[in-house]
Amino acid sequence: MDGRLETDLATIRALVRRSANELIRVPGAAVPGVLAPAIFFLGLTAVFGSLTLLPGFTTDSYASFMIPVSMLQGAGFTGAAMGVNLARDIEFGLFDRFLASPAPRWVLLTGLVVSAAIRSFIPATAVFLIALAVGAHFPGPLGLVIAYLCVMGTATIAACWSAIIALRFKTQSASPLMQTVMLAAVLCTTAYAPQELLTGWLATVAEYNPFTQVVDATRQGFVGGVTWDGTWPALVVIAGLTALLGTLALRGMRRTAY
Amino acid sequence: MRTLAVIGELGRRSVRQTFRRPQLMAPLLIIPTLLLAVQSAGAGRAVDLPGFPPVESFFDFLLAGAMVQAALLAGNSGGIAMAIDIEMGFTDRLLAAPIPRFAIVAGRLAGTAAVGAVIAVWFLVIGVVFGATIEEGIPGALMMIVLVVLAALAFGTLGAALALRTGSASVVQGTFPLVFVILFLSTAFFPADLLLEPAETIARVNPLSFVVTAVRDPVISAWSAGELAAGFAATLLIGAVGIWLCSMALRRRLRMG
Numbered sequence: 001m002d003g004r005l006e007t008d009l010a011t012i013r014a015l016v017r018r019s020a021n022e023l024i025r026v027p028g029a030a031v032p033g034v035l036a037p038a039i040f041f042l043g044l045t046a047v048f049g050s051l052t053l054l055p056g057f058t059t060d061s062y063a064s065f066m067i068p069v070s071m072l073q074g075a076g077f078t079g080a081a082m083g084v085n086l087a088r089d090i091e092f093g094l095f096d097r098f099l100a101s102p103a104p105r106w107v108l109l110t111g112l113v114v115s116a117a118i119r120s121f122i123p124a125t126a127v128f129l130i131a132l133a134v135g136a137h138f139p140g141p142l143g144l145v146i147a148y149l150c151v152m153g154t155a156t157i158a159a160c161w162s163a164i165i166a167l168r169f170k171t172q173s174a175s176p177l178m179q180t181v182m183l184a185a186v187l188c189t190t191a192y193a194p195q196e197l198l199t200g201w202l203a204t205v206a207e208y209n210p211f212t213q214v215v216d217a218t219r220q221g222f223v224g225g226v227t228w229d230g231t232w233p234a235l236v237v238i239a240g241l242t243a244l245l246g247t248l249a250l251r252g253m254r255r256t257a258y
Numbered sequence: 259m260r261t262l263a264v265i266g267e268l269g270r271r272s273v274r275q276t277f278r279r280p281q282l283m284a285p286l287l288i289i290p291t292l293l294l295a296v297q298s299a300g301a302g303r304a305v306d307l308p309g310f311p312p313v314e315s316f317f318d319f320l321l322a323g324a325m326v327q328a329a330l331l332a333g334n335s336g337g338i339a340m341a342i343d344i345e346m347g348f349t350d351r352l353l354a355a356p357i358p359r360f361a362i363v364a365g366r367l368a369g370t371a372a373v374g375a376v377i378a379v380w381f382l383v384i385g386v387v388f389g390a391t392i393e394e395g396i397p398g399a400l401m402m403i404v405l406v407v408l409a410a411l412a413f414g415t416l417g418a419a420l421a422l423r424t425g426s427a428s429v430v431q432g433t434f435p436l437v438f439v440i441l442f443l444s445t446a447f448f449p450a451d452l453l454l455e456p457a458e459t460i461a462r463v464n465p466l467s468f469v470v471t472a473v474r475d476p477v478i479s480a481w482s483a484g485e486l487a488a489g490f491a492a493t494l495l496i497g498a499v500g501i502w503l504c505s506m507a508l509r510r511r512l513r514m515g
Contacts, residue, residue, distance in 0.1 A: 032432070032435070035435045036435055036438075039435045039438050039439055039442070040438065042442070043438060043439065043441070043442025043443075044442070045454070046442060046443075046453060046454045046456075046457035047442055047447045047448045047453060047454075047457065048301050048304070048447075048448065049453075049454040050304070050307055050448075050452040050453075050454070051301055051303075051304060051307075053307060053308075054303055054304075054306060054307065173279070176284040176285065176288070180284065180288055180289070180292065183289075183292065184292055184296075187292070187293075187296045187300075188296060191296070191300060192296070192297065192300030192301045193300055193301060193303065197303050198299060198300060198302070199299050199302030199303060199316075200298070200299040200302060201295075201299055202295075202296065202299030202300055202302075203299070
């Protein structure tokens with residue numbers, strides 16, 4: 001392997017390890033990221049569970065319908081948390097030291113993004129297990145793999161978005177902007193009901209919101225069969241948004257350096 | 259008179275503090291507004307479910323839930339701000355000052371009540387702009403404002419009690435998800451008859467349900483004296499418990515130094 005690439009990979013590994021250390025040393029740090037989607041899942045299922053009685057609803061189990069939303073919501077919060085950590089590092093001057101190191105900017109961003117993608121397994125798995133316990137359908141091995149791919153993709157997108165905000169505002173006070181935008185992106189989809197049952201402005205927004213593809217792909221195993229047609233649009237959305245937001249985050253890093 | 263001036267000044271400080279810190283203000287307005295917008299359109303067909311009370315739209319039904327949700331968050335946010343004052347030593351200075359102790363809590367609560375008024379007006383404007391019909395007209399809207407302000411005040415006593423007891427902003431902030439547990443286990447978002455168990459049973463005895471129903475009543479139907487009285491009684495009960503907890507926590511704080 002090229003020596004430069006080897007060094008870059010080692011740096012990414014070190015950044016991921018640093019993020020993991022935070023969880024090992026302060027396990028409580030993971031609790032809010034798990035608690036919020038779990039509460040939303042259980043709460044929304046109990047509140048809106050009767051919606052499955054509407055003609056045209058695609059499943060008889062609202063827990064199965066809602067679980068993908070909560071998994072993606074957890075991933076969004078995890079990505080946003082990485083942005084908050086980046087803002088903290090900027091505030092304390094640690095990020096200046098990273099920028100002054102010989103590590104390329106893309107390596108610093110990749111370290112952040114990979115950490116978010118890995119950490120998103122924690123809330124997703126916790127919510128998934130809770131969902132199974134309250135009667136959600138098991139999505140099958142392929143459905144589960146696709147759900148986790150979408151979860152990791154959402155965490156990656158959220159980490160890139162949050163990095164842009166952290167680099168722009170350079171303060172942890174900007175964290176509501178990181179979290180709220182991700183929450184809105186996931187909720188302004190078919191989160192509560194199938195497209196045919198949405199009303200008003202949301203029916204139009206959900207149709208064009210790229211995250212609808214991600215929500216639907218994550219959901220397919222839980223409410224029916226997994227198909228390639230139901231999967232590839234989500235993969236395109238994840239790749240496209242990661243490329244776009246990743247480029248903007250890198251540009252933010254370059255501007256921060258000068 | 260002097261005590262009232264102290265409470266007024268501390269209340270003004272508390273309002274300024276809330277509006278100057280976006281991280282305190284954002285959850286109060288943005289999250290309930292976002293959920294109101296998304297849920298009213300996402301679950302809008304819920305009004306077609308058998309057993310759903312007759313309403314113009316699901317948005318009309320949800321409006322009161324969003325208002326009370328924001329009032330609950332205002333109480334939590336007031337508690338966080340009070341805990342920050344304790345952490346920064348500001349409360350110690352107030353305790354050393356020649357002012358009545360209750361004015362410290364009352365000042366914070368006055369600020370929370372003012373934020374409650376802003377919240378109530380915000381959601382009424384949003385409601386009217388987006389087509390909600392307030393069946394009881396202007397008197398109904400004024401009653402909704404009064405109820406939301408009192409609810410914010412009542413929830414503020416709980417936030418203040420927690421802040422005084424723990425003195426930690428992160429602990430008070432950690433109770434943020436509990437706000438949603440209480441909300442989901444009430445009739446804030448859906449009628450009790452259509453909630454799934456055990457939420458249905460809990461919602462029927464949750465004091466928050468009575469508050470929400472009283473705020474909702476002028477929007478979706480003619481006033482009912484019984485529901486209004488139940489809403490005021492529930493608010494009073496929450497406030498009384500909060501004030502009692504505040505006084506216990508303040509006494510403990512003074513005893514422990």
